[in-house]
Amino acid sequence: xxxxxxxxxxxxxxxxxxxxxxxxxxxxxxxxxxxxxxxxxxxxxxxxxxxxxxxxxxxxxxxxxxxxxxxxxxxxxxxxxxxxxxxxxxxxxxxxxxxxxxxxxxxxxxxxxxxxxxxxxxxxxxxxxxxxxxxxxxxxxxxx
Amino acid sequence: xxxxxxxxxxxxxxxxxxxxxxxxxxxxxxxxxxxxxxxxxxxxxxxxxxxxxxxxxxxxxxxxxxxxxxxxxxxxxxxxxxxxxxxxxxxxxxxxxxxxxxxxxxxxxxxxxxxxxxxxxxxxxxxxxxxxxxxxxxxxxxxx
DNA sequence: ATAATAAAAGATAATTTTATCTTTTATTTA
DNA sequence: TAAATAAAAGATAAAATTATCTTTTATTAT
Ligand code: FES
Ligand code: FES
Numbered sequence: 001x002x003x004x005x006x007x008x009x010x011x012x013x014x015x016x017x018x019x020x021x022x023x024x025x026x027x028x029x030x031x032x033x034x035x036x037x038x039x040x041x042x043x044x045x046x047x048x049x050x051x052x053x054x055x056x057x058x059x060x061x062x063x064x065x066x067x068x069x070x071x072x073x074x075x076x077x078x079x080x081x082x083x084x085x086x087x088x089x090x091x092x093x094x095x096x097x098x099x100x101x102x103x104x105x106x107x108x109x110x111x112x113x114x115x116x117x118x119x120x121x122x123x124x125x126x127x128x129x130x131x132x133x134x135x136x137x138x139x140x141x142x143x144x
Numbered sequence: 145x146x147x148x149x150x151x152x153x154x155x156x157x158x159x160x161x162x163x164x165x166x167x168x169x170x171x172x173x174x175x176x177x178x179x180x181x182x183x184x185x186x187x188x189x190x191x192x193x194x195x196x197x198x199x200x201x202x203x204x205x206x207x208x209x210x211x212x213x214x215x216x217x218x219x220x221x222x223x224x225x226x227x228x229x230x231x232x233x234x235x236x237x238x239x240x241x242x243x244x245x246x247x248x249x250x251x252x253x254x255x256x257x258x259x260x261x262x263x264x265x266x267x268x269x270x271x272x273x274x275x276x277x278x279x280x281x282x283x284x285x286x287x288x
Numbered sequence: 289a290t291a292a293t294a295a296a297a298g299a300t301a302a303t304t305t306t307a308t309c310t311t312t313t314a315t316t317t318a
Numbered sequence: 319t320a321a322a323t324a325a326a327a328g329a330t331a332a333a334a335t336t337a338t339c340t341t342t343t344a345t346t347a348t
Pocket of ligand 2: 177253254
């Protein structure tokens with residue numbers, strides 16, 4: 001579904017959000033441990049998230065990554081997916097044509113569209129805040 | 145969503161089904177032209193489909209690929225996806241954990257599950273026959 | 289039997305994705 | 319100002335996916 005990079009991006013963001021809610025900034029090392037991901041690769045992904053203003057990053061001692069509380073409830077899953085994987089997952093053609101077209105639909109178009117639109121809706125209406133709350137409450141997990 | 149290999153597999157199968165409905169066997173060259181795919185790569189994929197008994201293949205002159213008419217309406221999209229990409233698309237965890245778990249759910253589990261189950265339902269209830277009919281009737285297209 | 293046809297099988301190559309390592313830049317603290 | 323900390327940037331490497339090319343096997347028609 002998503003690329004590895006995007007999976008790590010989502011996991012990282014949720015973890016950063018959880019920690020930011022506790023007013024804690026987190027380092028790459030912390031994050032990679034918390035979400036069980038390759039540290040250097042995760043660092044690259046966090047750079048992209050930072051450039052896309054999805055997370056904040058501060059260099060130097062007491063630095064690290066964070067998300068402003070006031071932004072959390074407006075930050076949607078779709079923004080992370082867009083920043084890392086682009087929009088093809090919920091806009092592209094299921095059979096790989098250059099673009100999905102209503103006028104020249106591929107054979108799976110009508111069936112696929114429904115699922116894809118539901119995915120789109122889910123991504124656009126799920127906030128990082130709500131995902132981080134489930135984590136905080138011990139209902140969900142970032143590693144096993 | 146699907147790998148390139150899987151996209152070509154689906155496109156190929158639909159095309160073969162359409163032609164089999166006209167009692168025509170088709171060669172790799174035909175297929176690659178019809179679905180606009182790299183021929184040699186497509187050949188490899190058709191080998192897998194043949195091994196998985198999704199399509200029939202006959203060597204030699206007048207040979208080629210086909211699907212028995214009586215099998216077409218029982219052949220589901222899910223079987224093709226399973227043969228090429230495996231079942232992770234509709235069984236796996238959205239955040240890449242080894243397996244999706246109800247007991248130790250990842251943060252997106254409850255949201256993701258709904259979309260994934262709908263995808264699963266769609267794949268398991270869409271037949272190659274119906275997809276090939278849309279093509280035959282000129283309502284859908286295998287290339288642009 | 290021989291030649292022609294077409295897929296299967298095997299080997300190799302290109303590209304993309306995933307991952308790691310090294311150097312640089314920014315910031316803080318002593 | 320110097321040392322320590324932590325991310326950014328750049329270079330490189332490993333693995334997976336996508337793609338191509340060559341050889342072999344099966345089948346048909348002459
Ligand atoms: S054209 Fe293929 S999904 Fe719309
Ligand atoms: S545990 Fe991640 S989707 Fe179920």
